[in-house]
Amino acid sequence: MNKSLPIALRPNEPMSRHTSWRVGGPAQYYAEPTTPDEAMVLAAWAMTHRLPLIWVGRGTNLLVRDEGFAGVIASYRGQRWALHEHGETAELWVEAGTSMAGTARRLAAMGWAGLEWAEGLPGAIGGAIVGNAGCYGGDTASVLIDAELLLNGSERVVWPVTELGYAYRESILKRRGADGVPPLVLAGRFRLHRADPNVLMARIGAIAAERKRKTPAGSSCGSVFKNPPGDSAGRLIEAAGLKGTRVGDAEISPIHANYIVNRGQARAADILTLIELARTTVAERFGVTLQLEVRVI
Structure with missing residues (x-):
């Protein structure tokens, strides 16, 4: 623990502990902020010490080289959420560290449709927003209203989905931050609609069974390559x-x-x-x- 920070810093942390591939060399420092304030303090500390900072999700789509990373790797772990109902529709505000699949199951059981395609999707909300995660006929871009971001380590902004530059497994967030502090997704707001919870849970079950049938056992990151247009x-x-x-x-x-x-x-x-x-x-x-x-x- 660095006494100047309200957050634990783990020096020389093996990234094999934090990636679904279970490989990867050490990060010079690793941290898991849980609030926007902690994330801003961490970003300021990294800039003060002239250390590069990389924000990651839950490591489900990540390969860290054996040499490790000379800087700070941080995974935002905020998991607050709030559901705002408007009759037959609703808006879900959820922090980036929340499980994507767990959120899909919770909403389906409550009778809210929109994210059930994400059953079994590894990783968290933030990673899904950055990479426009999708499967089984749905994707993040089709249900996201806007995303709350931390830019340059200190500026909190809300960008509507139209500004995120979404394409197949792509967003502007993937391309920003090559120089300086990269953007961090703090939370997202999603569009939902009412549906029969029994129907939704049946679809959840069918997707889970299909995933189990198709997914190889063992430690992996899921799909390594994007599908080329018109092919696999x-x-x-x-x-x-x-x-x-x-x-x-x-x-x-x-x-x-x-x-x-x-x-x-x-x-x-x-x-x-x-x-x-x-x-x-x-x-x-x-x-x-x-x-x-x-x-x-």
Whole structure:
């Protein structure tokens, strides 16, 4: 604990503890602020000490290199939420550290539709807003009203969805902050509508069963690559003959070729080698350049 901060700083924190791949070298400092004030204090501290700062979600779409990160990695953990009902519609305000899938289940049980497609989606609200997460016919952009952001480490603003530059698995938030302090999602406001909770929970159950059937067991980040227009990254990697390919303890899943699974003691370098192999082979055979969905630090 740094005595000048109202938040715990963990020095030399292995990021393998905070990523779903269970790999990654140490962050020079790691922190989990739970309020906007804590996030602002942390950003000011990092700037004062001339340390780069990276905001992350729950590490479900993140690969940290084995060398680690010389700076501060922080995961915002605020989980407050409020539901404002307006007859047959409602608005959900929810902080960025809240589980996306847990929120979807809670709302469905209450008879509110809009997020049930997110059942089983790993990660938190903030990551979904940054990456325009989506699956099973829905995505974040279609239900988000606006997002509360922290810009430059000190300025709290609210941006409507129209200003977030959404595209397939993309937003302006992914591209901002290459220089200086990157933006942090503090909360989002979502549009909901009433529906039969039994119908919603049945859909939740069907999505959960489908996910279980398709998702390889083991530590992974989910889909490694974005799907190219009109095609599937998994189909292309499988057609290239790479299913089951291993480097160290990292494996291109024999169940779903767009998953790379840590079979126990994989290193980030092993995963990066498989990523490059998949990109190179697919480009050579099919003329398609696969784009990463995962973030690499």
